[in-house]
Amino acid sequence: xxxxxxxxxxxxxxxxxxxxxxxxxxxxxxxxxxxxxxxxxxxxxxxxxxxxxxxxxxxxxxxxxxxxxxxxxxxxxxxxxxxxxxxxxxxxxxxxxxxxxxxxxxxxxx
Amino acid sequence: xxxxxxxxxxxxxxxxxxxxxxxxxxxxxxxxxxxxxxxxxxxxxxxxxxxxxxxxxxxxxxxxxxxxxxxxxxxxxxxxxxxxxxxxxxxxxxxxxxxxxxxxxxxxxxxxx
Numbered sequence: 092x093x094x095x096x097x098x099x100x101x102x103x104x105x106x107x108x109x110x111x112x113x114x115x116x117x118x119x120x121x122x123x124x125x126x127x128x129x130x131x132x133x134x135x136x137x138x139x140x141x142x143x144x145x146x147x148x149x150x151x152x153x154x155x156x157x158x159x160x161x162x163x164x165x166x167x168x169x170x171x172x173x174x175x176x177x178x179x180x181x182x183x184x185x186x187x188x189x190x191x192x193x194x195x196x197x198x199x200x201x
Numbered sequence: 202x203x204x205x206x207x208x209x210x211x212x213x214x215x216x217x218x219x220x221x222x223x224x225x226x227x228x229x230x231x232x233x234x235x236x237x238x239x240x241x242x243x244x245x246x247x248x249x250x251x252x253x254x255x256x257x258x259x260x261x262x263x264x265x266x267x268x269x270x271x272x273x274x275x276x277x278x279x280x281x282x283x284x285x286x287x288x289x290x291x292x293x294x295x296x297x298x299x300x301x302x303x304x305x306x307x308x309x310x311x312x313x314x
Contacts, residue, residue, distance in 0.1 A: 133289065133304050133305055134289070134304040136302075183243075188234065188300075188304065189234070190291075191246070197241075
């Protein structure tokens with residue numbers, strides 16, 4: 092079974108802190124994605140990566156950056172967390188059309 | 202911007218009934234997928250239908266696609282309490298040289314035992 096793991100299920104951070112969300116997949120997938128999910132807005136793509144050290148902006152990249160140093164790991168970085176970044180963050184990986192999701196990290200910024 | 206929009210946003214039915222959810226989208230697609238999300242969890246892929254297909258079945262799931270109307274429907278037959286979840290459609294398009302998947306807002310299904 093494909094497994095996508097995320098470093099934390101719940102996270103509480105203060106405004107201005109630097110936040111790292113990590114995602115690891117075990118299926119040797121080329122593609123990895125970071126989404127945020129908010130009520131009434133669905134899933135919105137923040138960043139994606141189709142190869143190691145490669146990254147592309149999604150629909151809402153502002154305030155975020157990413158790192159992909161190894162194929163299995165894709166990190167999302169909030170350089171200076173703000174309250175409007177309180178959300179559920181979902182990581183996904185995929186080799187074709189289907190995406191496999193991690194359990195999500197619910198981040199609260201106070 | 203949201204490509205897919207599900208309808209209804211919420212649906213409550215009795216166990217054993219059929220549940221139908223609809224998805225409309227705006228631009229041409231290569232494929233359309235349906236995903237399921239249990240409360241507080243990640244999404245799980247259910248089924249993919251290609252743009253040249255009109256109907257597809259998988260167990261109790263039936264998906265239709267009408268590219269002329271830019272719409273799709275997901276039918277769950279003989280629903281069970283365990284089907285309670287949110288269901289999302291996702292459209293595939295090529296954008297900027299990459300395949301891009303865009304998710305809708307979702308339909309929240311409650312199946313009452």
